[in-house]
Amino acid sequence: MKMFRKQLGSLSRISTQLQRNVIASGAASRTAEMSTNVAPALDAAALDEFRTAVANPGEHSTLQSAKFYTIPVEQKKQIFTGGGLPKQYEQQIKTFTETCLMVRSPALELLQYIKNADLSKPAVRYVLYGENGVGKTLTMAHVLHYGALNDFVLVHVPWAPNWMKRPKEASNASGQEGFIDLPFDAAAWLVHFKNQNAQLLQKLQLKTSKEYVWSKRESTPAGASLIELVEHGIARIKYASETTAALIAELKQLATNNQCKIMVAIDGFNAFFHPITRIFSDNKQRVSPDRITLTQPFLDITNYDWTNGVCILSVDKIAMTEGYMDSYMPRYLLGKEGFEHLDPFVPIHVKNYTEKEFMSYISYYLDRHWISKTPPGFEKQLKFMSNMNPYTLMQLVRGL
Amino acid sequence: MAANLTRLLEHKLQTSSAVTAQRCVRLFSTQQQQSEVNDDEEFRVLNLRTVKQQARRREIKKDAVQPPRTSRMAVDQDWTAVWSGPRSFHPASVPLPLRQGYTERGAAAPSKYANAELMKIPNFLHLTPPAIRQQCEAIKKFCTPWPKGLETEAKWKRHFPIEVLSTDYCHSLPTIRHPEARRVTITLKLSDLQFDAHAKDKFLRLVGERYNQETGVLTFVTDRCPTRKQNYDYALYLLTACYHESFVTEPWEDTKSEADMEEYHFERNQAKKSAEAILNWNSKAEQKVAASPSYATSVEQLINEGENEYNLAKYKEEVLKMLKITV
Numbered sequence: 001m002k003m004f005r006k007q008l009g010s011l012s013r014i015s016t017q018l019q020r021n022v023i024a025s026g027a028a029s030r031t032a033e034m035s036t037n038v039a040p041a042l043d044a045a046a047l048d049e050f051r052t053a054v055a056n057p058g059e060h061s062t063l064q065s066a067k068f069y070t071i072p073v074e075q076k077k078q079i080f081t082g083g084g085l086p087k088q089y090e091q092q093i094k095t096f097t098e099t100c101l102m103v104r105s106p107a108l109e110l111l112q113y114i115k116n117a118d119l120s121k122p123a124v125r126y127v128l129y130g131e132n133g134v135g136k137t138l139t140m141a142h143v144l145h146y147g148a149l150n151d152f153v154l155v156h157v158p159w160a161p162n163w164m165k166r167p168k169e170a171s172n173a174s175g176q177e178g179f180i181d182l183p184f185d186a187a188a189w190l191v192h193f194k195n196q197n198a199q200l201l202q203k204l205q206l207k208t209s210k211e212y213v214w215s216k217r218e219s220t221p222a223g224a225s226l227i228e229l230v231e232h233g234i235a236r237i238k239y240a241s242e243t244t245a246a247l248i249a250e251l252k253q254l255a256t257n258n259q260c261k262i263m264v265a266i267d268g269f270n271a272f273f274h275p276i277t278r279i280f281s282d283n284k285q286r287v288s289p290d291r292i293t294l295t296q297p298f299l300d301i302t303n304y305d306w307t308n309g310v311c312i313l314s315v316d317k318i319a320m321t322e323g324y325m326d327s328y329m330p331r332y333l334l335g336k337e338g339f340e341h342l343d344p345f346v347p348i349h350v351k352n353y354t355e356k357e358f359m360s361y362i363s364y365y366l367d368r369h370w371i372s373k374t375p376p377g378f379e380k381q382l383k384f385m386s387n388m389n390p391y392t393l394m395q396l397v398r399g400l
Numbered sequence: 401m402a403a404n405l406t407r408l409l410e411h412k413l414q415t416s417s418a419v420t421a422q423r424c425v426r427l428f429s430t431q432q433q434q435s436e437v438n439d440d441e442e443f444r445v446l447n448l449r450t451v452k453q454q455a456r457r458r459e460i461k462k463d464a465v466q467p468p469r470t471s472r473m474a475v476d477q478d479w480t481a482v483w484s485g486p487r488s489f490h491p492a493s494v495p496l497p498l499r500q501g502y503t504e505r506g507a508a509a510p511s512k513y514a515n516a517e518l519m520k521i522p523n524f525l526h527l528t529p530p531a532i533r534q535q536c537e538a539i540k541k542f543c544t545p546w547p548k549g550l551e552t553e554a555k556w557k558r559h560f561p562i563e564v565l566s567t568d569y570c571h572s573l574p575t576i577r578h579p580e581a582r583r584v585t586i587t588l589k590l591s592d593l594q595f596d597a598h599a600k601d602k603f604l605r606l607v608g609e610r611y612n613q614e615t616g617v618l619t620f621v622t623d624r625c626p627t628r629k630q631n632y633d634y635a636l637y638l639l640t641a642c643y644h645e646s647f648v649t650e651p652w653e654d655t656k657s658e659a660d661m662e663e664y665h666f667e668r669n670q671a672k673k674s675a676e677a678i679l680n681w682n683s684k685a686e687q688k689v690a691a692s693p694s695y696a697t698s699v700e701q702l703i704n705e706g707e708n709e710y711n712l713a714k715y716k717e718e719v720l721k722m723l724k725i726t727v
Contacts, residue, residue, distance in 0.1 A: 109727075116726045122678045124723055304678050329707035340670040343699070344678065344719045347712050 048367060050360040052103065057111060057146035064103045066357040068364055071099040071145055078199075079141075079148050082192030083158030084267075086137050088394060095399075096368045104135065104357060106350045107142040113346065114143070114310050119261055123309035125302060125342050127269075129330045130350035133391025136314040139350055140265050143312055147263035152310075153204075153251060154196045155264045155301060157189065161271035161319040164289055170279045173293050175242060180279055180292050186240035189294075190233045193247070201227050204260050209253055212246050214239045226250060241293040248297035255308040262309040264301050268319035272299060273338035275324075299341065313342070353388040361393065371397055468492035480531045487526070489518040494525065561592040562639075566628055583623040584631040586639065590616050593643060601662065602653075603646035664703035666696035675722065695722050 052067040054060060060069070071079075076099045085093070093099050110126055117124060128136045147154055168184035206226045213219040218236065220229055226247065233243025255262045272295050276286045289295050302311050315333040317325045326332065330347050331339050353361065362379050365371045371378070386393040469492045473482070482493060491498075491512040499509040501517040512518055550556040565585040569578035590611060595603060604611055611618050620638050622631040658668060666672055675691040683689070698718040702711045720727065 112727065113725050118724070120682075121723070122681050124725065304674060307681075327707065329712065331702060331707045340674075343671045344675055344695070344722060346719050346723075346725065347716050349709075349712075 048363070050363045050367070051100075056149060057107075057142055058115070058150060060103050060108060060111060062105075062108065065105060065108060066102065066354070066360045068100040068102050068360070071101060073099070075145065075148065079144055079154070079156075079196055081195050082188070084137070084141055084144060084156060088391075088398075089138065092394065096370070100364070101138060101142050101145075102357060102360065102364075103142070104139065104350075105354075106135075106348050107139045110139065110143050110312065110348055111146055114146070117310060119308045121307060122304040123262075123264070123302075123306055123311050125304070125311040125313060125345040127330050127342065127345045127347050128312065128314040128350055129328055129333070129347060131328050131352070131389070132317055133389055134350045134352055135390050136316060136350045137267055138390075139348075140267060140312055140314055144263070144265055147265070147310075148196065151200060151261065152263035153200060153255075153260050154193075155248065155251065155262055156192065156196060157266040157268075157298065158192070159319075160266055160268045160298070161274075163292065163294055164271050164274060164277035164279070165321075167279060172282065173241065174238075176293065178281075178291060180281065180287055181241045182292060182294055183237045183240045186244045186294055187234055187237045190230050190240060190244060190247070194227070194230050194234070198227065200260075201225070206250075206254050206260060208246075208250055212242075214242065220246075244294060245297040248301050252301055252306045252309075256306045258308060260308070262301075264309060264311040265313075266298060266302070266311075267314050268316045269302070269313035270315040270330075270333040270335075270338060271319040273335045273341075274320055276321075302342065313345075353390060353393070355388075358383060358388050358393075361390075365397055470495040479528060480526075480534055483525045485526050486522075489515075489521075489523055489525075491515065491518070557589075561588045563587045564632065566632075582626060582628045582631055583621065584628055584635050585619060585621045586632075586635045587617055587619045588639075590618050595646065598649065599646040603642060606642045606646060664700055666691075666700050671699050672696070678723070692718070692722060694718055 050067055052060075052064040052069050054064055055069050055072065057069075076093075080090075080099075106128065110128075113124070113126065128139055130136055144154060144156060163182055163185050167182045168188075169182065171181050171183060173179035173181040207223050208220060208226065208229055209222060211219055211222045212229070214232075214236065218232075218239075220232055229243060229247055229250070233240045233247070236243075251260070251262055254260050272289050274289055277289055277292065279287050279292070281287045281291070301309075302313060315328075315330045317328050317333065320333065324333075330342075330345075334342060359379070362371070362382065366374070382393060382396060386396050473495050489512075491514075494512070496512075498512040498515075498518060500512070500515055500521075501510040503509055510517070550559065563586065565587070566583065567580060569581050571578065593603075607618060610620060618639075620635045622635040622638070625631045625634055661668070672691060675695065676689070679689045679691065680687075695718040698711075698715045702715045705711055
């Protein structure tokens with residue numbers, strides 16, 4: 001009798017699912033019909049209820065919230081080649097063969113602020129904060145995509161703590177006494193900058209304002225294009241740090257003169273205010289981040305003394321080291337100095353998934369055939385085990 | 401003649417000596433006869449080591465145990481007369497079938513007789529409700545009526561903010577002075593005193609440990625003078641002196657730097673400079689705008705109270721308002 005009832009239950013569940021599918025497919029086909037004149041290239045199958053065809057972040061609104069949009073391959077290549085997406089997310093992208101980002105409320109909020117911002121006013125600093133693995137970096141990626149599409153010059157540091165924690169090489173700075181240069185990291189950043197902005201710089205034809213003398217024989221004359229400056233830095237790795245400083249100073253000045261607009265995005269910004277780094281100076285003592293030549297330009301560009309720009313910074317527990325990771329709150333992570341540097345900033349809290357976002361993510365995984373076993377109640381189990389934390393969910397459903 | 405005389409003398413001597421000899425013999429023989437008689441009864445033992453004669457134990461005469469007093473107690477007796485003050489338990493005086501103590505499982509707890517457990521614990525047999533009532537009645541004649549208008553604690557606290565605490569000691573010693581009796585404690589709420597910001601800060605620094613941050617109560621304990629009166633006067637003097645001293649600003653107090661500040665003040669900090677620099681970006685010298693007080697309080701709250709979601713949300717709201725970012 002009991003068994004019979006159980007079977008009956010499963011039967012009814014199947015029937016409800018069938019009904020739901022009918023409704024869903026109907027809705028999908030309807031939306032497909034509606035959007036055929038908007039995006040004829042997209043086929044109806046791509047428009048499941050958890051996806052949105054609006055690929056321009058500038059057009060995202062609460063209508064698209066908790067839905068996935070796809071970043072085209074070439075744009076992804078342009079923006080995120082040098083980093084910007086978490087490593088494991090990158091792997092997932094590779095597995096799913098598409099770059100999908102979920103439209104989430106912090107990103108929407110941030111986009112709203114940026115769209116409504118008065119660029120003639122000093123640059124506003126937005127600080128993303130939240131627990132580990134809630135999607136601060138991906139929120140930033142979403143906004144970066146917006147910036148790239150809307151002619152912002154991107155000054156993007158994918159993960160600032162890399163410079164303090166595991167630099168490729170550290171040498172004494174030639175120009176400034178007692179400072180440490182990270183030539184390879186600076187050059188890598190210049191390459192990243194060039195990747196992201198080459199087309200835009202070509203278009204804007206930005207020029208340097210003064211002559212930079214690197215050595216007796218090398219110099220960049222005033223009026224040279226920024227691309228030349230960057231390429232010099234990449235070619236002459238010894239001067240990469242100084243080039244970075246020069247480039248950022250130039251960009252700041254150009255933006256203030258209304259020749260371009262800049263989006264600064266620095267992930268793990270609080271690493272600049274960490275008391276120590278893992279770099280040793282000549283006398284075998286750990287240096288503080290402010291003795292690294294790369295720190296100053298990025299602190300300068302996050303200051304409020306320029307216009308035509310937005311700064312999106314994220315503060316992260318992981319950017320700190322043991323003993324400084326008690327809270328995810330910005331004031332704690334930035335410390336007194338960092339808070340004074342950024343104040344007044346707009347804190348933006350990135351939270352765990354909402355119910356809707358969670359279900360949407362589950363359907364995305366099902367669509368990608370990533371979750372293959374679906375015993376009844378598996379969503380509930382995943383929800384319980386991951387606490388709706390994006391990173392934990394990704395870890396739970398990952399392959400072996 | 402002479403020869404006769406000597407003969408006579410000799411004779412006399414001979415006879416006398418014979419008599420003595422005879423007597424001696426007789427004496428000796430009589431002694432021999434007596435000892436023979438003793439030997440017949442007991443043979444004496446030569447006692448070389450003198451063994452002490454064991455003193456015979458004296459029998460202690462105990463009085464007959466009286467039946468416990470409780471058996472003779474009247475049901476309606478005056479208990480306060482039986483147990484007038486604090487004392488340790490006595491089984492014969494307490495007409496209660498008390499039991500106390502540990503036994504093996506199943507057995508009843510030991511009875512009250514010869515029970516050390518009952519004697520160890522303090523008892524309140526002298527503080528029965530009738531005893532208290534009786535004592536209250538007795539001291540009633542020394543009491544005055546409670547003043548009108550001071551019925552509740554809130555009312556009397558308003559009129560008498562200072563609480564004075566001292567202890568009297570009753571003891572049986574040749575001296576009636578007790579060293580602890582001179583100690584005087586005065587307490588009052590800090591909110592009963594009126595300060596400005598500087599004075600309050602200075603006052604708290606002056607009193608130091610005497611102020612309890614959590615309860616807001618100020619406590620002075622004085623015991624350095626020999627009498628209570630002097631100590632009381634001294635405590636009040638301390639309070640008065642600290643209060644008035646806190647309103648004095650010394651010239652060196654202006655050198656207090658940011659690191660010495662116990663609280664974050666918006667006015668003194670970088671936050672004010674940054675906010676005003678942003679607000680007055682590209683504006684003329686005469687049109688300077690100051691940061692709004694609500695922004696200032698939100699920053700102060702964020703730093704002083706510590707970060708939490710509420711304070712941060714408040715800060716965000718104020719920043720958005722100040723930077724004129726439309727949501």
